[in-house]
Amino acid sequence: MEHFLLQIFVFFVAAAIAVPVAKKIGIGSVLGYLAAGVVIGPFGLSLIGNVESVMHFTEFGVVMMLFLIGLEMKPAILWQMRNSILGLGGGQVLVTTLLIMFVSVWFLPGRQALALGLILSLSSTAIVLQLLKERGRYDTSVGRSIFSVILFHDLAVVPIMALLPLLATGGTHEIVQHSGLVDISHFSGGVRFLLTLMAITAVFLLGRFVTRPLFRAIAMTGMRELFAAASLALVVGSSLLMMVVGLPAPLGTFLAGVVLAESEYRHELESNIEPFKALLLGIFFISIGASLNFELLWEQWWVVCLLVAGIVVFKFVILYLIAVLFRLPARERGYFSIVPAQGGTFAFVLLPFAVQSGVLPPLVSELVLTAVVITMFFAPLMVTAWEKFVERRIESKEGTGHVSPQGQRVIIAGFGRLGTDLGRLLISVGIKPVILDHDPVGVEALRNFGFEVFYGDVTRLDLLEAAGAAEASMLIVTISNAEKAKELVELAQKHYPHLEIAIAVDDWRVVYEMKDLGVSLIRRETRDSALDLGMDCLKLLGMHSYEAFRLLRMFKHQDLKASDDLYGVWREKGEETFISSFRDHNDNLAALLQRAQTRNMEEVGKGWASDKIIRATGGQPDDPPEIRR
Amino acid sequence: MDVDAAEAVFRYFPAVDQLVLFKVPSRNTFKIEIDMNKILLLLAHPAFGRSVANAALYSAVEGMEGVTCRDLYDLSPDFFINVKKEQELLLAHDIIIQQYPLYWYSTPSLLKEWTDLVFEHGWAYGSDGNALQGKYFMQAITTGSEAESYTLGGHSSMPLVSYLAPQRATARLCGMRWLPPFVAAGVHYESRAVLASEGQRYRRMLEALQQCSRLEELAEKYRITDGPVPEANALDRDLLQGELNG
Numbered sequence: 038m039e040h041f042l043l044q045i046f047v048f049f050v051a052a053a054i055a056v057p058v059a060k061k062i063g064i065g066s067v068l069g070y071l072a073a074g075v076v077i078g079p080f081g082l083s084l085i086g087n088v089e090s091v092m093h094f095t096e097f098g099v100v101m102m103l104f105l106i107g108l109e110m111k112p113a114i115l116w117q118m119r120n121s122i123l124g125l126g127g128g129q130v131l132v133t134t135l136l137i138m139f140v141s142v143w144f145l146p147g148r149q150a151l152a153l154g155l156i157l158s159l160s161s162t163a164i165v166l167q168l169l170k171e172r173g174r175y176d177t178s179v180g181r182s183i184f185s186v187i188l189f190h191d192l193a194v195v196p197i198m199a200l201l202p203l204l205a206t207g208g209t210h211e212i213v214q215h216s217g218l219v220d221i222s223h224f225s226g227g228v229r230f231l232l233t234l235m236a237i238t239a240v241f242l243l244g245r246f247v248t249r250p251l252f253r254a255i256a257m258t259g260m261r262e263l264f265a266a267a268s269l270a271l272v273v274g275s276s277l278l279m280m281v282v283g284l285p286a287p288l289g290t291f292l293a294g295v296v297l298a299e300s301e302y303r304h305e306l307e308s309n310i311e312p313f314k315a316l317l318l319g320i321f322f323i324s325i326g327a328s329l330n331f332e333l334l335w336e337q338w339w340v341v342c343l344l345v346a347g348i349v350v351f352k353f354v355i356l357y358l359i360a361v362l363f364r365l366p367a368r369e370r371g372y373f374s375i376v377p378a379q380g381g382t383f384a385f386v387l388l389p390f391a392v393q394s395g396v397l398p399p400l401v402s403e404l405v406l407t408a409v410v411i412t413m414f415f416a417p418l419m420v421t422a423w424e425k426f427v428e429r430r431i432e433s434k435e436g437t438g439h440v441s442p443q444g445q446r447v448i449i450a451g452f453g454r455l456g457t458d459l460g461r462l463l464i465s466v467g468i469k470p471v472i473l474d475h476d477p478v479g480v481e482a483l484r485n486f487g488f489e490v491f492y493g494d495v496t497r498l499d500l501l502e503a504a505g506a507a508e509a510s511m512l513i514v515t516i517s518n519a520e521k522a523k524e525l526v527e528l529a530q531k532h533y534p535h536l537e538i539a540i541a542v543d544d545w546r547v548v549y550e551m552k553d554l555g556v557s558l559i560r561r562e563t564r565d566s567a568l569d570l571g572m573d574c575l576k577l578l579g580m581h582s583y584e585a586f587r588l589l590r591m592f593k594h595q596d597l598k599a600s601d602d603l604y605g606v607w608r609e610k611g612e613e614t615f616i617s618s619f620r621d622h623n624d625n626l627a628a629l630l631q632r633a634q635t636r637n638m639e640e641v642g643k644g645w646a647s648d649k650i651i652r653a654t655g656g657q658p659d660d661p662p663e664i665r666r
Numbered sequence: 667m668d669v670d671a672a673e674a675v676f677r678y679f680p681a682v683d684q685l686v687l688f689k690v691p692s693r694n695t696f697k698i699e700i701d702m703n704k705i706l707l708l709l710a711h712p713a714f715g716r717s718v719a720n721a722a723l724y725s726a727v728e729g730m731e732g733v734t735c736r737d738l739y740d741l742s743p744d745f746f747i748n749v750k751k752e753q754e755l756l757l758a759h760d761i762i763i764q765q766y767p768l769y770w771y772s773t774p775s776l777l778k779e780w781t782d783l784v785f786e787h788g789w790a791y792g793s794d795g796n797a798l799q800g801k802y803f804m805q806a807i808t809t810g811s812e813a814e815s816y817t818l819g820g821h822s823s824m825p826l827v828s829y830l831a832p833q834r835a836t837a838r839l840c841g842m843r844w845l846p847p848f849v850a851a852g853v854h855y856e857s858r859a860v861l862a863s864e865g866q867r868y869r870r871m872l873e874a875l876q877q878c879s880r881l882e883e884l885a886e887k888y889r890i891t892d893g894p895v896p897e898a899n900a901l902d903r904d905l906l907q908g909e910l911n912g
């Protein structure tokens with residue numbers, strides 16, 4: 038026990054030091070974990086012993102990762118992007134796999150060559166997304182093309198995982214993962230197939246029909262830890278089910294993820310599973326780093342160099358050809374090809390997996406893994422170089438300086454009566470808001486109306502994160518509970534200072550509290566609807582529409598202006614003076630509106646008569662020379 | 667057309683028998699079959715509740731058969747204009763009249779917005795925009811300054827019709843035939859009684875326009891030329907004196 042705790046302690050400390058450092062130098066957390074592994078491993082400080090067992094245990098992080106990937110796979114989006122995903126992504130994976138296979142067949146047996154091709158064809162989702170976001174290309178047309186490729190990679194891991202064990206030398210169709218619980222291997226092939234099919238169907242049905250009511254019931258209890266337990270149970274359960282029938286566990290969780298991708302509990306699930314996944318995967322990567330055999334690697338350094346060059350060059354060239362084939366605009370082709378030209382995180386998952394399954398010998402795996410690490414390390418540098426030296430010369434036509442609201446991410450917290458109409462407006466304009474609400478019943482009702490609403494407590498940081506607050510440009514707060522609203526605003530300001538915050542509140546006191554917090558857009562919830570109603574009533578009373586409209590406009594404008602002044606009074610002079618100023622303001626408003634109504638148009642018109650004009654200017658106005666004849 | 671309307675023609679144009687300009691109903695029979703020109707009257711007054719002159723004119727013609735009256739500021743107080751609806755109405759009428767008080771030698775702002783949006787490219791103008799082709803366009807204007815001030819060098823600087831150049835050119839570009847305006851000038855000096863009689867003049871004019879079968883010839887006179895601009899209320903004289911007769 039002590040020993041175990043000590044091990045865990047070493048891992049955590051290493052991660053806590055290495056990851057921030059890695060992020061600081063801009064190479065990303067994955068490489069940070071690997072580096073930490075190297076440092077504490079046998080070739081570094083030798084702080085840990087039984088790496089293998091740790092690796093085994095933390096492998097479950099991979100299963101969770103696949104679940105989260107599944108959650109991101111919204112069928113609607115996949116369908117919408119199907120052409121570019123299959124064309125660009127599928128083409129790239131296919132051609133890269135074949136090319137790498139043909140080249141490595143010179144050195145390795147065919148099956149190993151194929152496994153290698155498959156593994157290396159995938160790029161690093163994390164690095165690519167990071168690069169695109171950092172450089173503001175995420176929402177450009179190149180960004181979307183690259184994203185399609187990456188999305189295909191995410192999808193491709195699953196079949197590759199299923200395929201790898203089949204490539205094992207020796208037992209042809211012998212499935213490596215034997216279940217310890219239930220052994221179905223003694224059944225005939227047909228029965229086994231049937232069972233497999235049933236397991237997959239079970240995962241589907243479970244996700245579709247059981248989890249949602251279950252989660253809803255849990256949500257009603259309001260106990261968070263129950264939710265975490267249920268989420269974990271779902272992940273563990275679906276992977277168990279797969280293992281029983283002998284399929285790779287990640288396949289099950291991926292499926293479960295996809296089934297739940299459209300559900301209102303997506304963000305909640307994501308935020309519950311994410312920390313576990315991050316932790317397990319982090320330790321998993323550390324153990325990979327620790328298990329690298331540098332003696333061997335050093336002897337074969339030239340192989341590593343060749344591999345690095347091969348990965349980068351092959352990928353770049355193939356992507357470029359695909360870009361030409363699919364007629365991407367000429368100026369986008371280079372960028373499209375350079376960004377995903379590296380090995381991916383998936384290699385760290387798939388390589389050990391392939392070794393376990395007996396597909397690849399450990400040496401090959403380690404060499405390739407080292408090469409992948411190096412390509413990932415170089416990726417940001419290559420893209421920077423590309424932007425600096427190549428793109429500069431290709432005059433980019435993008436970025437006219439006009440920012441269109443479309444494609445921006447907006448989060449609406451609270452989706453009550455106000456949120457509904459607000460959401461409808463934004464959606465009509467072409468902004469699809471991410472909507473969060475904590476009332477499970479309301480969430481379900483709104484989903485029936487076609488809104489994309491997610492369940493969760495909006496004042497939780499991890500839910501905000503899952504909803505994409507880091508990439509969002511605006512947070513609109515429409516929750517009626519003032520305390521919660523304040524809490525949320527403070528949380529958002531602290532963690533996402535870039536977020537533009539807009540808020541609707543129901544009381545002028547809260548307006549001022551929000552002003553104190555420095556919120557830029559504050560609206561009193563009922564004011565405008567009250568005034569609109571008033572305007573329509575004036576019309577019904579017989580006032581001319583435009584007059585009513587003008588008076589309303591005047592009122593709104595004056596009121597808004599005065600509320601700033603009144604805020605000052607409130608802050609500096611206290612409540613009593615405030616009330617008397619408020620009265621004055623109301624009197625002024627009344628005087629203004631009445632003057633506007635009684636302004637005598639006939640008097641104004643008379644001002645246009647010659648004698649009036651002559652009196653005013655003291656004579657005939659000078660004729661402009663061009664019309665004097 | 668009802669008998670009232672026929673009566674009106676004869677009242678307004680005493681010499682109507684001799685005028686070929688009008689489709690004259692047979693005096694012997696009351697079964698009158700004339701297809702009247704349909705009139706679309708667009709009123710633009712931002713404070714119609716307090717209007718004197720425009721209210722007098724508008725109330726004199728409101729409810730006339732064959733005249734569709736629309737108070738634009740009432741229909742679009744927030745300046746939102748239902749373009750489709752406006753275009754359909756334009757298509758369904760022969761004569762378009764814009765009635766408004768002269769504001770800064772121009773139209774009240776909503777009328778400009780209305781024109782900007784309704785006269786769409788590809789509908790009103792452009793290579794295949796011919797929806798308004800052959801329609802008649804006229805303005806009915808009230809002014810604060812007197813008629814005499816609208817002369818070159820007068821205190822309103824130029825003849826009134828000079829200020830209508832944008833609308834005149836707009837009409838021409840859209841293939842419409844422009845007619846000289848109905849003008850009630852210096853309206854604030856008029857007593858209410860005078861305004862009422864201006865209202866009657868306005869009504870008679872509209873009735874005459876409804877009946878007129880030779881508007882095309884009439885409009886021909888007012889094509890844009892390099893001569894002096896037509897006079898305000900020139901149409902009155904035309905219709906009355908039957909100048910086109912010869």
Ligand SMILES: Cc1cc2nc3c(=O)[nH]c(=O)nc-3n(C[C@H](O)[C@H](O)[C@H](O)COP(=O)(O)O)c2cc1C
Pocket residue numbers: 638639641642643645711716717718719720721766767768769770771772808809810811812853
């Ligand atoms: C903003 C404004 C601008 C005006 N500009 C002019 C003008 O340029 N020339 C003129 O003769 N009268 C001008 N007038 C006077 C109006 O034309 C006159 O008051 C109106 O025709 C009276 O009609 P109503 O009783 O229907 O309001 C102006 C009046 C206002 C309020």
